[in-house]
Amino acid sequence: MTYDEVIHFLYNSLPVFHREGKKAYKPGLDNIIILCDQLNNPQHSFKSLHIAGTNGKGSSSHFVASILQEHGFKVGLYTSPHLKSFTERIKINGIEVSKEWVSSFVSKKKNIIQEVSPSFFEWTVAMAFCYFKEQKVDWAIIETGLGGRLDSTNIIMPFGCLITNIGYDHQDILGNSLEEIAFEKAGIIKQGIPVTISEYQPEISDIFIGKANEHQAAIQFAKEDI
Template identity: 55%
Template sequence: MSYQESLDFLYQALPMFQRVGAPAFKKDLTNTLQLCERLGNPHQAFKSIHIAGTNGKGSSAHALASVLQEAGYKTGLYTSPHLKSFRERIKINGQEIPETEVCTFVDEQREFLLTLKPSFFEMTVAMAFSYFAREKVDIAVIETGMGGKFDSTNVLLPVLCLITNIGLDHVQFLGDTLEKIAGEKAGIIKEKVPVIIGQTQEETTAVFQQAAREKNAPLIFAEQYVEVLPKGWKQAADMETLARYEIREADGSTWEVSMDLLGDYQAKNLPGILLASTRLNEMGYTISSGQLLQGLAKIRENTGLKGRWHILEKKPLVVCDTAHNADGFKLIIEQLHRLPHRNLYLILGMVQDKDQGQVLALLPKEARYIFCQADQPRSLPAEALKEKAALYGLQGTCIADVNTAIAYAKKNAGTDDLIFVGGSTFVVAEIKEL
């Protein structure tokens, strides 16, 4: 099979949550275990860090991978969903899995896949684990998909677990309270494996404490050890814009770190990232302070991460972000309000199987809205989104294609205006400039 034929097989022959939603979601690890057994249990052949959470797990995974790369470790990275290319999901030292590896996996496993009928995600996890094992990575950073306990990645026995935060997302699958969702995410906690909680939340603390006790797992609430204070942006020598943070440790010492991820919400991810780096050092990995700082300053360069407060243009300022739930958008809106601007344009597209009202209720009524939709089966039609937005006092126009919408906004905006593009990962994925 050619690479395109292999992709066609993966997308068309197997259920894929990214495209079809609920029918692809299963609370069962049987298929993944059978796939791994057929492949020689590759998940047992490499060390790993397992990351779950509602928001921030992707950024945290890329940040830790970047730090480990700077420290000289051959580092695997598995994340989802992808934005531009399927191969973004599986990387070693920032390099995407080669097309030939994807073709070989499909060619060799095609008949078994047709018989087993795993989900797209189950198959992709198995492909990643097989690739990491064969390439003998020193360590792999593995991001869960939607949940935790029944997520396909949860066949791992990692050296460290990180849970970033808990929010109300995918409630139809994971539960309709923070406590229920935390219970699902806590399912990644393993016997005697240290677990770091990146963001302390009153509603979920007891859930994690109970899960850790049951597994005899050392539990670390990162915010008890470090406080992160945003200090604004700075221009690096190579003209790269970096976000500065002051780190205050429990013993009173302070130091500064810079990240090339510019979203203010990274301040909530940093405690977990920093404590994970500290814990890895305690476990025998060697990460110097200089390597930590370099890794955090070069996340995008080292890993190829896109779509997190990604600046597309500066005059007018055009920013996109993959945030797609209420917790994520609260922080996005706060940052938009802090940026100096005259008029605010919001180019917005969403999926059908989310509670759009929770996000729409947060959005500023004075903004100029352009409603769009991704070319994707789960997308909410732009006209339907416009009608729903009107119920919240949000007015605008419909331009279905996101790139046409961006061109329209830039044509009408002044150089001191601000344009934001988001609402759905799929909308951001279709931006040509990304």
């Protein structure tokens, strides 16, 4: 398939959130686990940092990637959504994945798509993992798509997590209160993995502290360094 045919196939064959809204959202990690297992679990092949939040997670992801790149590392970056081109979602050292790679990869793995029936987001996450594995990145900066706890990116085992400030977003899925939304974002906190919270918000700070304590994860609020 050509690149244009591949993009048409992905957008018209898989549930896409910006088109279908909540109907395209597949809660839970079972599907992405199955999908990545079919792809030989590429997410285990590189070191990663995981970034969630409501505002600033995209700019924070780019900033962290830039810092690592300046220190000589080969850095993968996965963000969503894209503005103009699908290839914006997957970058290494600031360079977008090639259209040729996208078309070749999807053409080769089309049978897995048909077997697993992933959402559009699940597939793009898995594809990014495969690209980073193939290109042997030193680090991958992975931005969540929606929430955190049940987000498809949450199958990685990162070296650290960052949660930017929390506001009201996707309330039909994440909940109607800041506390509910923060609980979902805090779901990226894992056993023994340090987490930084970019803004101290008194009404929800205990949610992050509690989750970090539950998982014996060191927690730091960014304002502590100011």
